[in-house]
Amino acid sequence: MRPRYIDAEKCTACGMCTQYCPRHLVDGYNEGLAITRPIHIDYAQAVPATYYIDPEACLHLKHNTCKICVPTCRQHAIDFDQQATEKELNIGAVIMAPGFGRIADDTLAKYSYGAHPDVLTSLEFERLLCASGPYEGEARCLSDGRHPKKFAFIQCVGSRDLGCDNGYCSSVCCMYAIKEAMVAKEHDPEAEISIYYMDMRTQGKGFDAARTKAEAMGIKFVRAKVAEVMPWGKNLKLTYSTMDGVHSFEAFDMVVLSVGLDAPADAKNLAEIAGFELNSYDFCKTQTFAPLLTTKPGVFVAGAFQGPKDIPESVTQASAAAGLAAGLIKKDRGKGLVSKTYPQELKLAADDEVRIGVFVCHCGINIASVVDVADVERYTDGMDGVVYHAQSLYSCSQDAQEVLKNKIKEHNLNRVVIAACSPRTHEPLFQETLKDAGLNRCLIEMVNIRDHCSWVHATEPAAATDKSKDLVRMGIAKARHIQPLPEQTVQVNNKALVLGGGVAGMTAALTLAEQGYHTTVVEKQDTLGGHLQHLSVTLQGDQVSSVLKDLSDKVKKDKNIEVLTSAELAEVTGFVGNFTSIVKVTKGKKAVENTIDHGVIIVATGGREHRPETVLGNKIKYSDQIVTQRELEALLAGKGKKRAPKSVIMVQCAGSRGDDLKYCSKVCCSHAVKNALKIKEISPESQVVVLYRDMRTYGFAEDAYRQARELGVIFIPYSMDAKPTIKGSGKSLEVSFHDPILREDVTMAPEMVALSVGIVPEGTEELSKLLKIPVNEDKFYLEAHVKLRPVELPVSGVYVCGLAHSPKPVEEIVVQAQAAAAKAAIPLVKGHVSVEPTVSNVDQASCIGCGLCESLCPYQSIRIIKDKDNKRKAETITASCKGCGICASRCPVFSISMGGFTDEQITAQITAFGVTK
Template identity: 45%
Template sequence: MTENKKVLVIGGGIAGIQASLDLAEMGAQVHLLEGTPSIGGRMPQLDKTFPTNDCSICILAPKMSECARHPNITLHTYSELLGVHRLNGAGFHVKILKKPTYVDAQKCIACGLCAAKCPTKVKDEFDMDLRERRAIYRYFLQSIPSSYVIDETNCRYFIKGKCQVCEKICERGAIDFEDRPKEIELEVGSIIVSAGIDPFNPKSLTQYGYGRHKDVITSLEFERLLSASGPTQGHIARPSDHKIPKKVAFIQCIGSRDLKVKNDYCSAVCCMYALKEAVIAREHEKEITPTIFFMDMRCYGKDFDKYYQRAEEQFGVSFKRSRVSKVDTDENDHLEVHYVENGLPKRAAFDLVILSVGIGPRKDIATLADKLGIELNDLGFIQTHPFTPIETSQPGIYVSGAISSPKDIPESIMEASSAAARVSEDLKFPRQKELAKEGYPEELNVVGDRPRIGAFICHCGINIAGVVDVEEVTKYASRLPYVEWAERGLFTCSQDFLETIKQRIKEHSLNRVMVASCSPRTHEPLFRDTVREAGLNEYLFEMANIRDQCSWVHMEDKDAATQKAKDLVKMAVSKAANLTPLKKLPVSIDPKALVIGGGLSGMTAALSLANQGYKVYLVERESELGGNLRRICFALEGEDPQELLSLTIKEVEGHPNIEVYKSATVLDVSGYVGNFKTRIEGSESQAEFSHGVIIVATGASEHKPTEYLYGQDDRVVTQLELEERLAQGLKPKAKNSIVMIQCVESRIDERLYCSRVCCQQAVSNALKIKELSPKANIFILYRDVRTYGFNERYYREAREKGVIFIRYDLEKLPEVKKEDGRLGIKVFDPLIERDLKIDADLIVLSVGITPYEENKALAKMLKVPLNKEGFFLEAHMKLRPVDFATDGVFMAGLCHNPKTISESIAQAKAAAGRAATLLSKEFIQSEGQISRIDEARCRGCGNCIEVCAYKAISLDEEKHVAQINEALCKGCGACAATCRCDAIDLGGFSSEQIYETICA
């Protein structure tokens, strides 16, 4: 353990931001290093995120602002790592080069006058060279920091020694041509590398015409065309003539799954982002008809197959399973895509072709790795181990995000929280006594003052302004009672506009604020924090959702949408006029954790928290720890899962901070974040303990099929059963035929999801059989082979070793028959358009993973949601993948969704990391919007007690009135709605406030 509690995070993308925030909340002093002028990474370049279609910058901007405002985080943007030296004992000496921006960030107010007058125009790298920027520029509209930067390689002053028009026009005197590079030296206890990725450049693949035909663009370039902040403000226009394309082709696997460019891996995200882009394109322009050319649709994540189905059935996206050979032009100069379908060469004309490019490690990763002394794999990604997915080859240096392997945003965030937990295990941060962040001014007393409301209306590109007339809504708001100031903001959640809101509060003595923008679910905390920074009580803020509740649902009727936006704004302003200040209460945190489930995820989470110094109660319903891992004998990468199992159990059972309860079930959970009480029942007795957080890691089970003679013939087994037989010594004979059928009773209406591990498990078992009996005949019948990421290599290896893959369609499922004691399979091969018959000695069913039925009872007990299939539902699919909406409760492993061993370990540590952000504090603040009882009106009828799901209300026997435990109350309002005497008011939703809102 080192005494140095500082941490360096390299890379300011979403993974770096999440790791920094988690560490800062644990009490670490974080230095976040980013090479570009702004934090955010690749995510701000995206238009939407799948599968929820959330606006990317809309959900990222609050995270960016939170990161910039956190007192424990120091940003080093536009900087690079010079060197790292390991200190004697523990920790690192780090040198950082801060490049000159030639603009004083303290003086710059991002007014843009300098850029408007700058005579130099260059290609804008953020917009993928689709438009120009000036030599003095802001990286993107929502940049943090929001100040401008001078590009000295293109600035006339640095090239010719004259110009300086920006300096002359800047009224703030922010231009500083004397700015020089600065070296910063730090000593840190640990380092997290979240350096991100670069998209593949398809120019080397000349057959696709990229760089030769203007209307052949990459997927990231198309993201910028779709984006409201992009070069066309979200209006789809092809580059050659700026017309709306009618026929759009997406070509998959460009720079992925391709030995010719030495990228023999799957980039893991391209199928889903192509689906998303096709859907969004259709939403933007109804006449667009998208076609996706693909080899396998790898929609393996949570709700991804549902999105795939919606794209096809609801949005009319067309799919062609074919690898495109080339793109050229016909005699009319239209783009022509050449492909093979059913064995025949075909061609089709398109107006726009989008190349779904893969992702790879950063161009400078080798240099960075050399400075850090860490190993890279043969593909240039940071080398990790399947069972320690966030650890590098150097102790004390950890990794998160796609720099270690291709992955999506939720997996990157999980790894970020996981890396933060691992750092906390090393540094063991002391518990924090402070109740709140520093830096807030003394709160103004506005009680009794006449309401003075500021109304701020968000433009948000075409997300809102493409449907709603924002200028008209702003004018309308300015005429409403008590509105002293009304203003339109291009993006109200951007850092510079948040500063504008604070300025307007001071300039116009505003004592209420109303923002009309997107969802309060993601943005209300950000705006509340902003008004608090201006000296107002944070509850003197109201929000109108004119995106989700207006522009998104009324795209076809702009006039009606504008009128509805006015109504929503009027209602919000009326409510704002009646808002009153509310207070938060301190809530103590019991520094202990309950982990429900003793499988790999539960044990990993428990060990992480225990190693951080927290007491853990681990409850397992079975008589032994291990869960599903007890049945897994082989790993695709060649590692030994059983060795991992035995080592983990030994460490858990021997850890002084972990109490293990086997053969135990949870009977009851009461309390609230920081102060839960749980009663369990074991095989011999009951136990009760208090704790501050809960991690749910209850696992899932292998689905038991009813088809293909399973249970009727012992030669029909599941993949797990085959794995167990192989481990017990089964050795197929040389001429044996083994047939594996994928997606058995999976990816159908009853279970419309991919179980993620089945394709990998089939390939793993097939390779094991080939190792034992090279001449065995193995057939894998599949719908899509979903060996994403580096697992693609094993798929290729299986084919090279003679494993035969035969595709089938859902409309023509394989048939299994038993005749004269022999097993036979008939399958229609769409490639040759004929039935194949295979005699089988063994049939192996890839049956997928199903959630436990017991999840329903546990979810009700914990007051957390399940999705349609019965898996636990996270607070936000992209940005809060291990949190529940219920504070203090987290999830990990298969109970969340099917995943691999490595992914389960990462998510388990992530859950521990998120839990530690609470356990590391002695106190937190409760929510201010809670119910309060007027004792003079209360009759003590007890109706409110019956409807309270949180057991926050009890009856005072002496006064015969209800009383509310403010720490338990979640502000749901059920009691207020039930009370016949109008004796209960919910803070922020009083009867008067609701009445004024309705009557507005």
């Protein structure tokens, strides 16, 4: 452990030392676009919130001089005597998550990176756009500080490029370029932005929609190879060639290089220390059906080191790896745990004096650049109940939590109002701080002056400030009435129910069984295996049938797993930890109903091939000549030498991406490449033409795409303005398309047409009603949070994985299933769930038992019971209540109140709106 030279216990992150430090240091956090000092903190919200000294830049550590910082620190936290220490740890498992590395500068040099200051990497541009970045979020040219008007993004820099030994696709750059372009356009709607790309790889869930939105915002997408970027007067000259061979150039103010994700710089070192192998690109070597196992037992991998990937997939892999590690050392579970203790909670009596502390946040400049924060703070002075008020630069930073805690104690605060951002993201943090300070965590009221004021009224600072005052006044009025609410826990039945017996369901069940939990798998078909049964090999060459057989044998043999085939979920009642399901099992003509009690549900109901009747405007009659890729794969997997067609035209996005289905199915491009390679293997002289919109062989699948081109598979792009036509059948089959390289229309008579059709979810609409879980517009389940809670559904205790979530290749399904199982195991391990205190409450004395609330609750969390006098009364199921308030707002006799949102509190808030101070 390297020394920080600062005692973390003493440092309050006040920043005084940085102000006095005489030496400049290039700010790595801001990608070198700003200056910091050798003694610094990377950013205000950094965890741990402790400053540190860069020993390579510090005058004292380097030259034994200076030491100016030492006396400036009032906490005496600076300690130059700290030494590097070594620690020997006894560990049961390792998860490798070192992330990704940087593309070397010489790869960027041909775009004048390093030679011209207005050529930036995408990460530098990200910092430039950020409010805490070098220009406080303003896009400015680094050359002369002017506002750039014309931006170019260059895709595939350091990716899909054998010139720098990175043959793979980095998978994330297309999407982040679109995001950055959209943010830049929001900053300056006049900005002209062009994205130069080879294939737009927006294959993730909802990503194509973002691309369409970007186009609608006026962002230009240019399919071209960029040859070079050269300084040109004040501007940059970008030379590019389009597919038709035409060279053009254009001037830009700023050029952003969409740099790829390299293997981490110390990959080889890590591999050597831990004893696992790397792949040819120095990423961690793994297998299709065991994507998170390194070659060393007990060492797991997660995140970009496993292969370039985006945030949701990294998060999914992390949960999955955690679950696998947990399964491996389950006998030691709980032995190493230490639990956090809180001070005794302050008891509040009804007649205690209300003592409110108000904290108004700058959020850097996010709020303060629009709202006059000081004015808002002053405004609260003398308000009824307000005994303390203050401002903070970032209320959410760790040092601000310390301040909050201290002020609560110092001024005996018993209510806290935080005027900052959204409670959706930050309330839990402040609640934790309240607990640490000995207050009930519900004694907080957040006022959102960022979203509701500085963001939406960014151009009207005075009005935004007035509105902030109104909202703060209302928040304080409510705070006077808020009361502590009890913490509740609910016992959990430690069994799981998995819906679907495909690769996702089976993997989830095995992962749970590995951790020691009993799981029932419910499969609609009479065999396990699902969609995967239709495939024969993977792109990586795994034989699917043998893998599938092993998997289902393991599931069947496992004592912790009960398999119900020809079975369907008929009914579910209950809530997280306490579900009861009725599963209908059909045996011949008889149907038996099984009742199963369980604590969690994993939804792995899968998907199936979409067979559109019309493809790109052509009526399709499926036959031996017009097949889907799946059917072609089955044909190629058969025996006999003549099974490969002599000539085949593959049509990508058949019925996808706005043709019939709106979305991209993610797997079809790789599927086409896989089949094309197989055809070339069986019969090298066969002609294979692939008509595509964007080849989306992301990640390491790019190698297969390159190999296919090398073997003579012809890839020709088409656009939705010039769709291919498919005519005739049998021997008169004809496909016409526009060839942009030849610049003419071509008609071919292939032996076969293979349609790359998409994937649709199986039965999500019915199940969504049973489980009350939402689906998106494409009928896939909608996760709780796309980035940070990718396998959880909005209903507590219900998780999702596999094709029911979105189309994806099998290695991603395996990971997602493992992640869903890991998340589902959490309540099972704990044996209880903690319930949010903000839940509805029925006053049964006044309840008339009308049942309106039960019929309206979207989470099945309120029900009608019979009381001891046999009268109908409503009762809240607190374990699954989300606190949405629908029941309370609809109750005709006002018998339901919401914790934290009582009528009294809301009335006070509304009344305060009309009463200016």
